[in-house]
Amino acid sequence: MEKNKIIxxxxxxxxxxVGKGEFTALKDINLEFRKGEFAGLVGPSxxxxxxxxxxxxxxDSPSEGKAMVLGRSIADLSHQxxxxxxxxxxxxxxxxxxxxxxxxVYENVEFSLLLQGMEASKRKKAVMEALEWxxxxxxxxxxxxxxxxGESQRVAIARAMVKRPEILLADEPSANxxxxxxxxxxxxxxxxxxxxxxxxxxxxxxxxVMQYLDRIISLEDGKVVKDEKMKVEF
Amino acid sequence: MIKFLFKGIWRDSSRSRLPILIVSIGVFLTIxxxxxxxxxxxxxxxxxxxxSTGHVKVMTRAYADNEEQLPNDLAILGVDSLxxxxxxxxxxxxxxxxxxxxxxxDVPDEKGETRAQGPVSAMGIALIDTDDNKGxxxxxxxxxxxxxxxxxxxxxGKIPQAPGEVLLSDAFAKKLDxxxxxxxxxxxxxxxxxxxxxxFTVVGTVAFGSQALDRGGLIVDLQDxxxxxxxxxxxGELLGYFDNGLYDxxxxxxxxxxxxxQYETTEDEFAPVMLRxxxxxxxxxxxDYTERMSGIFVGIFVVAMSIVLWNTGLLGGLxxxxxxxxxxxxxxxxxxxxxxxxYESVLIGIMGxxxxxxxxIGVAFWLQExxxxxxxLMQNVxxxxxxxxxxxxxxxxxxxxxxPGLFSMVLGQALSGIGVYQRDTAQLFKELEV
Numbered sequence: 001m002e003k004n005k006i007i008x009x010x011x012x013x014x015x016x017x018v019g020k021g022e023f024t025a026l027k028d029i030n031l032e033f034r035k036g037e038f039a040g041l042v043g044p045s046x047x048x049x050x051x052x053x054x055x056x057x058x059x060d061s062p063s064e065g066k067a068m069v070l071g072r073s074i075a076d077l078s079h080q081x082x083x084x085x086x087x088x089x090x091x092x093x094x095x096x097x098x099x100x101x102x103x104x105v106y107e108n109v110e111f112s113l114l115l116q117g118m119e120a121s122k123r124k125k126a127v128m129e130a131l132e133w134x135x136x137x138x139x140x141x142x143x144x145x146x147x148x149x150g151e152s153q154r155v156a157i158a159r160a161m162v163k164r165p166e167i168l169l170a171d172e173p174s175a176n177x178x179x180x181x182x183x184x185x186x187x188x189x190x191x192x193x194x195x196x197x198x199x200x201x202x203x204x205x206x207x208x209v210m211q212y213l214d215r216i217i218s219l220e221d222g223k224v225v226k227d228e229k230m231k232v233e234f
Numbered sequence: 235m236i237k238f239l240f241k242g243i244w245r246d247s248s249r250s251r252l253p254i255l256i257v258s259i260g261v262f263l264t265i266x267x268x269x270x271x272x273x274x275x276x277x278x279x280x281x282x283x284x285x286s287t288g289h290v291k292v293m294t295r296a297y298a299d300n301e302e303q304l305p306n307d308l309a310i311l312g313v314d315s316l317x318x319x320x321x322x323x324x325x326x327x328x329x330x331x332x333x334x335x336x337x338x339x340d341v342p343d344e345k346g347e348t349r350a351q352g353p354v355s356a357m358g359i360a361l362i363d364t365d366d367n368k369g370x371x372x373x374x375x376x377x378x379x380x381x382x383x384x385x386x387x388x389x390x391g392k393i394p395q396a397p398g399e400v401l402l403s404d405a406f407a408k409k410l411d412x413x414x415x416x417x418x419x420x421x422x423x424x425x426x427x428x429x430x431x432x433x434f435t436v437v438g439t440v441a442f443g444s445q446a447l448d449r450g451g452l453i454v455d456l457q458d459x460x461x462x463x464x465x466x467x468x469x470g471e472l473l474g475y476f477d478n479g480l481y482d483x484x485x486x487x488x489x490x491x492x493x494x495x496q497y498e499t500t501e502d503e504f505a506p507v508m509l510r511x512x513x514x515x516x517x518x519x520x521x522d523y524t525e526r527m528s529g530i531f532v533g534i535f536v537v538a539m540s541i542v543l544w545n546t547g548l549l550g551g552l553x554x555x556x557x558x559x560x561x562x563x564x565x566x567x568x569x570x571x572x573x574x575x576x577y578e579s580v581l582i583g584i585m586g587x588x589x590x591x592x593x594x595i596g597v598a599f600w601l602q603e604x605x606x607x608x609x610x611l612m613q614n615v616x617x618x619x620x621x622x623x624x625x626x627x628x629x630x631x632x633x634x635x636x637x638p639g640l641f642s643m644v645l646g647q648a649l650s651g652i653g654v655y656q657r658d659t660a661q662l663f664k665e666l667e668v
Contacts, residue, residue, distance in 0.1 A: 059562065080567050087565020098560045102245040107238070112564040114235055159564070 006166060006199055007033035007056060011065035014051050014222075025051040027222040028065070033201065035166070038193045040202035040209060043219035049203035052219070053169045056201065057090050058082035070166060087115050091160030091198075095172035097152040099144035099159070105131070106140040109159045116163065130162035134188060150181035154188065161192055171203045179208065186212045239578050243585075249554075250582055252546050257586025257643050258593065260539040261635035265594025266625070267531055268634050270601060273626035275524050279481060279517060281444060284382055285357075287514040288473030289327075289481050290490055292316070296503040297470060304334045306425045306463055306470050310506060313469040324489060326477050330378055331469035333358035333459040337422030339452065341410050350410040354420065356452040358459025361394050361401075381475070384440060384453070390414060391438030397458055403451035404439040412436055420452070424464035432462040443622055472506075486510035536638045536645075543646025547579075548653070572651050579647030580640065587639030594635060601625035 014026040026048045033039060041049040054060040055067050058074050059082075067074040070089055077085065086092075099108050109130055113123045131137045134154035144152055153173060160168055170189070174182035190212055193200050202209055210216060218226035243250045283289055293301065297308040310316060313331055320329045339354040359378040375385060379393055389404040391414045402412060412418065414436060421431045434454065441448050460466060474489070476482060493508040512518040558571055605624035 057563070079569065083562070083565050083567035083570070085565075086563065090565075092563040094560075094563075098556060100242075100557055100560065102242050103238075107241070111238070111561075114238055115564065115566055115570075 004034045004036075005032055006035050006070055007031070007201075008068040009056075009066070010068075012055070012062045012067055013064040014048075014055065014060070015063045025222050026055075026062075029222075029224055031217065031224065031227070033167075033199055035199055036193065036197040037215055038190060038200045038213055039215035039217060040204050040213040041217050041219055042205055042210060044205065046221075047219040048222040049219055050171060051222075053171055053201065053203050056167070057092060057169050058085050087112060088163065089166050091163065091165040091168040093153070093156050093160050093168065093170040093173045095175045097144070097149075097156045097176075099147075099152055099155055101144050104141050104143060105136060105147070105155050108144070108155055109162050112159065112163050126162050127158075130158040133161065133192060134158045148181075149177055150184060153177060153181070153185050157185070157188060157192070161196070161198070164196060165198060167199045167201065169201050169203075172206065173202065174204070174206050174209055182206070182208045235574070236577060236581075239574055240581055243578055243581055249550055249578075250585070253543055253550075253579075253582045253643060253646075254586040254589065256539060256542050256546065257583055257639045258590035260535050260642065261587045261590025261639040262594040262597070264532055264535055264638050265591055265631060265635045266597050266601070268528060269594070269598035269625040269627055269631045270623070271524055271528050272628050272630070273602065273624045275521060276626045277624065278520065279511065281442075282515050282517060283475070283481055283511055285442075285444075285447060287509075287511045287517070288330075288471075289476050290474040290486050290493075290508050290510050291514065292320070292472040292474070292493070292506050292508045293470065294504045295507050298507050298509065304336055304470065306333065306335055306465065306468075307427060308504070309333070309425055309465060309468045309470045310472060311468050311504070313472060314467050316506065317472060320472070320474065320493075323493075324474065327474045327489070328377065328477065330360060330381075330473050330475070331456060332471045332473055333456065333463065333465060333469050334471070335422060335459065335463060337420050339410075340419040340421060341412055342417065342419065350412075352406070352410055352450060354406075354450050354452045356420070356454055356459070358454050358456045358463075361453065361455040362396070362457075383442075387440040387442050389439045389441050391436070394437050394455060397455060398434055399437040399455070400434040400458075401438045401440050401453040402436050403448045404441040405448050406450050406452075407436065407439045414438070420454075420462065422463070424462075425468060426464060428464075430462050430464065432458070434458070474508075481511055483510065483512055486512075532634075532638055536642045539638060539642035540645040540649070543579075543643055544649040545646075547575075547647045547650025550650070575647050575651040576644060579643045583640035583643035584636075586643065587636045590639060591632065591635045595627060595631060598625040598627050598631060602627055 009029055009031040012026055012029040013024065015022045015024045029052070041052055043049055051060065055062060055074060056069055058069065058077055061067075061075045061077075069085065072081070072085060074082070100111070103111070106127055109127045110123055113126060118126070128137065131140065134157055136151065136154055136158065139147065139151065139155075144155070147155065153176075168189075173189075174185060177185060186209060189200060192198060202213065204210065214230050216226070216228055216230060217224055292310070294308050294310055297305055297310070300308065317329050317331065320327070335356050335358070337354055337356065339352055340348050341350040343349040359382065360376050361379060362376065375393065379385060384393060384401070391401075394400060400418070402418075406412075416436050417433050418436060419431055419433050421429070424430045440451075440453070442451075456469075460468070476485065487510055490508040490510045493506075497505040497507065512521065561571055562568070602625045605622040607622045
């Protein structure tokens with residue numbers, strides 16, 4: 001694997017069965033992502049952004065072509081291997097936050113570490129550190145229903161980052177937030193990207209997100225139509 | 235992880251409330267039914283053992299073949315030496331002679347003329363005992379009096395203390411207007427076929443709670459019975475009871491086999507034969523039938539509860555697809571999610587089973603203490619059955635509910651959880667967007 005190249009996609013095509021026919025969501029995609037990138041997949045609905053994130057996140061596999069993530073071929077992973085890859089190396093952030101409603105903030109963040117079988121004292125340290133990054137140490141015992149949208153998304157970021165993944169996939173993370181909260185969240189993610197060298201890949205069509213990205217990959221009808229590096233200054 | 239799952243169940247009442255309620259109801263019904271059946275069967279077996287079958291019973295082969303006719307002409311001769319031999323051979327059992335016989339009972343008026351008359355079914359037992367077995371009020375009580383709960387069944391009068399004193403069933407005494415202290419005359423036949431009669435004094439009336447026993451029963455002392463029936467050193471039946479008072483079919487079978495082996499080669503129709511409790515009064519088929527019915531009953535509960543819980547699990551699962559999607563994204567494997575669903579069902583099954591068991595034992599305890607009186611429905615029942623049915627709490631009562639409780643919950647969840655397994659990971663994840 002070339003140094004710093006953590007995701008490599010070659011001639012990737014993804015088709016879904018629709019009735020008796022097929023729908024091609026991604027067509028012959030070729031992409032590479034390097035460690036520490038803050039990149040975004042942009043495009044209208046149905047352009048294939050989420051499908052691409054699902055394949056990178058080992059939730060789905062290619063119909064044709066190759067998707068290598070951290071040196072592993074997604075198509076060749078078993079269910080367990082794919083789950084282990086997600087558990088240790090890939091974080092997810094969603095538009096709707098999707099916090100587990102019956103658990104507290106602390107327990108939501110703790111969950112993926114529980115899956116790793118991490119011992120309690122290390123787990124506690126890691127969870128509190130993650131909550132410090134998002135400035136929510138005062139909300140450890142709160143339930144998600146008591147949090148604002150911005151706070152919920154910060155918990156989701158802490159939950160994704162607590163295991164210190166190499167890759168973080170964010171699907172429209174600012175779509176449900178007002179402008180101020182969206183900027184706060186994005187600044188937080190940018191900071192984590194720089195401090196922890198985590199590769200962030202967004203799926204978005206939000207202008208607010210785009211201004212933070214240092215690489216924008218435009219998708220249209222399942223094809224990459226533009227892949228450009230951006231110069232971002234804060 | 236279990237602690238984590240438990241918190242989820244505890245806090246999300248919509249996930250646990252309905253399944254726990256369903257499991258509790260099923261377990262509750264299973265416990266009550268099981269305890270009630272155990273009580274009923276226990277009472278029937280116990281009553282039969284005490285009054286009729288013993289835990290094992292020795293008769294002559296000919297007597298055994300015609301037992302329902304009470305053929306005392308086919309009784310065991312030399313019964314005292316046989317009893318002694320049995321006491322030596324099986325020291326952990328108590329052996330007692332019984333004579334059951336029938337006849338006519340005549341109630342004379344003050345002039346000696348017949349005032350009332352009726353057929354009587356009599357039982358000769360060792361009523362009068364010289365050993366120092368004292369009852370609660372200090373009177374002498376023979377082991378047979380204790381075994382047949384005669385003191386507890388006494389409706390009026392006292393337990394016979396002297397030869398010639400008898401007990402009469404309370405219903406029979408009322409029917410023939412017999413008062414305590416009245417003389418009665420028994421007419422019957424001796425074991426040799428000649429006519430016999432003897433005067434007795436009624437000193438007490440009893441009600442055993444069984445129509446078969448209470449309809450026309452007379453209880454006389456064994457020696458009186460021997461005298462009137464000319465059965466010196468003879469008895470129709472020799473009953474054996476385990477020392478602890480509890481019937482153990484395996485031991486009874488072993489004892490009966492060993493005893494009967496001694497007489498295998500003889501063709502003598504008066505050779506003794508030993509039958510265990512289950513071989514008499516069609517009790518084996520009754521017990522087997524009850525056990526089968528209990529099994530079917532529990533089986534129906536398991537199937538019905540599993541279907542309901544399956545449905546509940548499906549509805550709950552649909553509501554939780556979003557949660558499953560998040561957990562997949564966080565790196566949980568589908569198999570692990572499925573396993574946690576099973577763990578959850580075990581936790582819910584245990585909780586429901588505990589609640590159902592506690593409630594069931596409460597009601598079973600009430601039924602054990604109070605019982606249900608079916609005497610109105612059993613006026614003409616000839617089988618030896620109690621009229622008041624009670625539940626019986628046994629060690630089994632404390633755990634039997636966990637079988638349907640846990641099994642149905644796990645089965646229901648396992649079936650509903652298959653949906654998680656069958657769905658593609660990406661499809662499950664996609665449900666997040668719904």
